[in-house]
Amino acid sequence: SSAMAVGGGCPFTGSNAKAEATKAKCPFDNTPADFDMFEGPYQVDPAEALRWSRDREPVFYSPKLGYWIVSRYEDVKAVFRNNDVFSPSIALEKMTPNSPEANAVLEKYDYGMNRTLVNEDEPAHMERRRVLLHSFLPEELAHHEEMVRKVTRQYVDRFVDRGEVDLVEDMLWEVPLIIALNFLGVPEEDMDRLREYSIAHTVNTWGRPTLDEQIGVAEAVGKFWQFSGEVLEKMRKNPNGHGWMDYSIRKQKELPEVVTDSYLHSMMMAGIVAAHETTANASANAFKLLLENRALWESICANPALIPNAIEECLRFSGSFVAWRRRAIKPAVVGGVDIPEGAKLLIVMASANHDERHFENPDELDIYRDNTTDHLTFGYGSHQCLGKNLARMEMRIFFEELTKRLPHMELVPNQKFEYLPNTSVRGPDNLWVRWDPSKNPERTNPEILGSRYPIKIGPPSKQDLSREMRVETLERIGENILAVTLKDPNGNALPRWNAGSHIDFEVGDFSRKYSLCGEAGDNSTLKVAILREDNGRGGSLHIHQTLREGMSVRIRGPKNHFRLNETHDDYVLIAGGIGITPIIAMADRLKSLGKPYQVHYAGRVRANMAMVGRLMRDHGAVTSLYAGDEGQSLDLAATVAGIGAQTHIYSCGPESLLNALQDLMEPIADRLHIEHFSAVATGLDPENETAFEVELADSERTLTVAANETLLDALEAAGIDIQSDCREGLCGSCEVRVLDGEADHRDKAMSATEHATSDRLMSCCSRAKKGSRLVLAL
Numbered sequence: 001s002s003a004m005a006v007g008g009g010c011p012f013t014g015s016n017a018k019a020e021a022t023k024a025k026c027p028f029d030n031t032p033a034d035f036d037m038f039e040g041p042y043q044v045d046p047a048e049a050l051r052w053s054r055d056r057e058p059v060f061y062s063p064k065l066g067y068w069i070v071s072r073y074e075d076v077k078a079v080f081r082n083n084d085v086f087s088p089s090i091a092l093e094k095m096t097p098n099s100p101e102a103n104a105v106l107e108k109y110d111y112g113m114n115r116t117l118v119n120e121d122e123p124a125h126m127e128r129r130r131v132l133l134h135s136f137l138p139e140e141l142a143h144h145e146e147m148v149r150k151v152t153r154q155y156v157d158r159f160v161d162r163g164e165v166d167l168v169e170d171m172l173w174e175v176p177l178i179i180a181l182n183f184l185g186v187p188e189e190d191m192d193r194l195r196e197y198s199i200a201h202t203v204n205t206w207g208r209p210t211l212d213e214q215i216g217v218a219e220a221v222g223k224f225w226q227f228s229g230e231v232l233e234k235m236r237k238n239p240n241g242h243g244w245m246d247y248s249i250r251k252q253k254e255l256p257e258v259v260t261d262s263y264l265h266s267m268m269m270a271g272i273v274a275a276h277e278t279t280a281n282a283s284a285n286a287f288k289l290l291l292e293n294r295a296l297w298e299s300i301c302a303n304p305a306l307i308p309n310a311i312e313e314c315l316r317f318s319g320s321f322v323a324w325r326r327r328a329i330k331p332a333v334v335g336g337v338d339i340p341e342g343a344k345l346l347i348v349m350a351s352a353n354h355d356e357r358h359f360e361n362p363d364e365l366d367i368y369r370d371n372t373t374d375h376l377t378f379g380y381g382s383h384q385c386l387g388k389n390l391a392r393m394e395m396r397i398f399f400e401e402l403t404k405r406l407p408h409m410e411l412v413p414n415q416k417f418e419y420l421p422n423t424s425v426r427g428p429d430n431l432w433v434r435w436d437p438s439k440n441p442e443r444t445n446p447e448i449l450g451s452r453y454p455i456k457i458g459p460p461s462k463q464d465l466s467r468e469m470r471v472e473t474l475e476r477i478g479e480n481i482l483a484v485t486l487k488d489p490n491g492n493a494l495p496r497w498n499a500g501s502h503i504d505f506e507v508g509d510f511s512r513k514y515s516l517c518g519e520a521g522d523n524s525t526l527k528v529a530i531l532r533e534d535n536g537r538g539g540s541l542h543i544h545q546t547l548r549e550g551m552s553v554r555i556r557g558p559k560n561h562f563r564l565n566e567t568h569d570d571y572v573l574i575a576g577g578i579g580i581t582p583i584i585a586m587a588d589r590l591k592s593l594g595k596p597y598q599v600h601y602a603g604r605v606r607a608n609m610a611m612v613g614r615l616m617r618d619h620g621a622v623t624s625l626y627a628g629d630e631g632q633s634l635d636l637a638a639t640v641a642g643i644g645a646q647t648h649i650y651s652c653g654p655e656s657l658l659n660a661l662q663d664l665m666e667p668i669a670d671r672l673h674i675e676h677f678s679a680v681a682t683g684l685d686p687e688n689e690t691a692f693e694v695e696l697a698d699s700e701r702t703l704t705v706a707a708n709e710t711l712l713d714a715l716e717a718a719g720i721d722i723q724s725d726c727r728e729g730l731c732g733s734c735e736v737r738v739l740d741g742e743a744d745h746r747d748k749a750m751s752a753t754e755h756a757t758s759d760r761l762m763s764c765c766s767r768a769k770k771g772s773r774l775v776l777a778l
């Protein structure tokens, strides 16, 4: 849980919400009837403004807006996932409908913006998306890297000696626009006019424009539309470049019924909008966040390998799209709430991205977070942002150039950040930074101007996420057990962790998971206890042999796959051997919550039962110990039989203990909680699947796909790079060509007709028909 949740304070008044509840209501603590998106808390901090909803009413109807608001991670993702029920057709509809006068202006310009990819229903959408996603493949995006770097450097050159600049005005607003125009393939000589017309669409679509504003916007939109058409006609004459529009024009010749004229004209205009403001705002949010957290800014200056994940974390923490829309075209259920047919839904990604049910310490900016790419700022599933890897590449280059050339820049203090009032797009209007130009590194070391960090296109690499820690103390707390206390080498605070959290501990080539077992509330150290397993895979032995105080190690996490649900009435905690580590943290937590609980701790030999002293000191009255070498044993059957009707059991220990508990508790399985270290399920039932062979024609190899793995897994394990996003058959990015064999299609990215006739398959979920062998063009 977060700083705010823990403190319970109102972010507006600074008072304690609970204590003051009777006096003045905290404006962040809202109700469905009062909730407003155009003013108040939502405009200040959309994630915080929906905390009450995430906690108490995660799906609710807002009478003021006429929308159903969805605020939890799982529910937002479920709506994105299912576009048979939740149509994207209203995604770009105006929140505030146009006046007749504004519509008359648009008519004057023959304005005919039609469906573009983002608000299109199936089956038209997926067919088009799959035809057009070619320009977004890594090898295609690589053609634009040089251009992105050149434009970025040009802008930085202009202000690098100035000492103070508004990053939004002087760089982050314009550079993504110029990159968007280049990406589309717009001829150089037409860029200036398009730049002039592509004015803030945000107010028009997601804001509450006044009547006068509406007419002004309509004039600009009309002109933009007209001129986009002219530029398109010109591009048709020579569509040979790497631009997305060039490619689309070429594809039209092959597939005129998929890539229509109306589509091309609409996309010409919509493409600029999709690529521009999104990336400009996301960049401004990210610079603001990282400069506000100076220690993190310094970390990325010192180690550019951290930049990709830091950007991703900023997209999670404060994305440029905070909400998106869908319409229920059938009666539906979201998060247990009935949604009527025709209902409009506002799914709030900003809220989902701060949902503690999915992200550890969601209100902390943690650039090492290893599931940060799960954020929903790019949407999810069949409409997930096609341009996300272009946006990532741009932002990485912005950060790389500025951390290299102006590492000493800082936010101008006491500036007030203004945001354009609207429901969906978010970024500061200005971002003033300053620095001492005489200290610019390039003045003494001009080589840095030529240096560049290699850009990898795609999501951040997990390899770069580990953080360095120092071994503060080592203590033997059992015959074969080492307690290890870790500290940040620079003394920085560490991320908060909860009972049940673990870290991945990397020593040499080994990486092992260990539960955290330090004292609650200590965020300056992390503590684990490591049992030497002489017959294990060698990791613990290696750690015991090589670890020394003062040594530097690398860790990932903390993460929690063993969460304590704090809402139950009664708890029994059962630990076997070294499994005491998460259990003692849970006992500490339950004690501080004042919940009834009991602890059973069994070990084979007393000498290897760790932390008995601390356990008995803090939990002695409710703890029973069973040392095998002293003839004591835990009677699991009797313990389970004796629990109350509301009791939940949390257990950690050897496989045999957990299996026995699972058997005993089969009829009440929902009251048994054990750790699941493998968080990703493939959704495959190995009992009903069969293994099959695939032959890779280009690389002349044959692989076997086991019954419990996907084709994509097998290809990746064999070192073959395949694009993938959703990994559940929705987005179309993992397509491969089948040269021979019969595919068993299981995706939703292709239509039934295509399944019958196409030579493609989605490798994340489709397999070979029983008895068939697939030959792939890989």
Ligand code: HEM
Pocket: 080, 088, 117, 118, 119, 129, 271, 274, 275, 276, 278, 279, 282, 319, 320, 321, 324, 377, 378, 379, 380, 381, 382, 383, 384, 385, 386, 387, 388, 390, 391
């Ligand atoms: C779709 C966000 C940059 C092109 C989307 C969607 C979101 C989004 C939320 C809708 C997703 C859904 O319905 O599931 C963003 C953000 C960006 C960004 C936050 C920057 C940080 C770009 C760029 C391009 C782009 C640079 C380049 C052209 C598109 C396209 C779609 C889309 C074509 C429609 C895909 C479809 O419906 O199949 N984006 N976007 N976006 N975006 Fe982006």
Ligand code: FES
Pocket: 723, 724, 725, 726, 727, 728, 729, 730, 731, 732, 733, 734, 735, 747, 749, 762, 763, 764, 765
């Ligand atoms: Fe999305 Fe396969 S369809 S990764």
